[in-house]
Amino acid sequence: MKKIPLLVTSIGALLLPLSTAQAxxxxxxxxxxxxxxxxxxxxxxxxxxxxxxxxAGKVKITIVGPAAxxxxxxxxxxxxxxxxxxxxxxxxxxxxxxxxxxxxxADNEAKEWRKNGALALLQEKHSKLxxxxxxxxxx
Numbered sequence: 001m002k003k004i005p006l007l008v009t010s011i012g013a014l015l016l017p018l019s020t021a022q023a024x025x026x027x028x029x030x031x032x033x034x035x036x037x038x039x040x041x042x043x044x045x046x047x048x049x050x051x052x053x054x055x056a057g058k059v060k061i062t063i064v065g066p067a068a069x070x071x072x073x074x075x076x077x078x079x080x081x082x083x084x085x086x087x088x089x090x091x092x093x094x095x096x097x098x099x100x101x102x103x104x105x106a107d108n109e110a111k112e113w114r115k116n117g118a119l120a121l122l123q124e125k126h127s128k129l130x131x132x133x134x135x136x137x138x139x
Contacts, residue, residue, distance in 0.1 A: 030063045031078070033071040033088030041065075044087045061085070079131045090137070097129040103137040110136045 030048060034041035048061040069077050075093035078086040090100035100122070106113070113119040119134075126134040 025057055025060055027060045027062065028084040029082075030061055030085035030087060031069045031074040031083040032063050032065050033074060033086075033092060035065040035067065036063075041087070063087075075130060081131075086132070093130065097125060099125050100134075106137075 030044075032041050032044055036042075036045050045063060048063055052060055064083070066074075069083065071088060072092055074083065074086050074088055075096055077083045079096070090097075090103050094101050103122070106118070108116075110119070113122070119136075122134045126132045
């Protein structure tokens with residue numbers, strides 16, 4: 001099975017793992033730009049814990065923090081396949097994909113991005129430049 005790296009930007013972002021249905025458990029390694037005890041990372045860690053609980057035996061997400069993979073290098077780890085998911089702000093990978101930083105400038109909600117084509121454009125850019133699938137950004 002081919003794992004598709006996921007990229008999550010901004011605080012409070014939500015992810016859904018991409019995988020094909022199969023009998024054995026799929027383990028995904030995620031990198032968080034902040035350690036577990038920081039309030040802005042709390043919800044990502046809680047989300048991963050809930051996915052692990054609800055998808056026991058099917059999907060397991062393990063998270064490494066900036067001590068294991070430095071925050072500003074996590075996009076490289078995602079692009080190269082060292083990690084399968086990344087939780088962090090787009091400005092951390094602006095050198096590789098300057099257009100990703102537009103998410104902080106948007107004055108509309110992510111649901112509007114689906115309607116106006118912005119999400120499709122972000123997904124296309126993330127796929128091409130970072131070998132990743134962009135899901136959402138929430139502030």
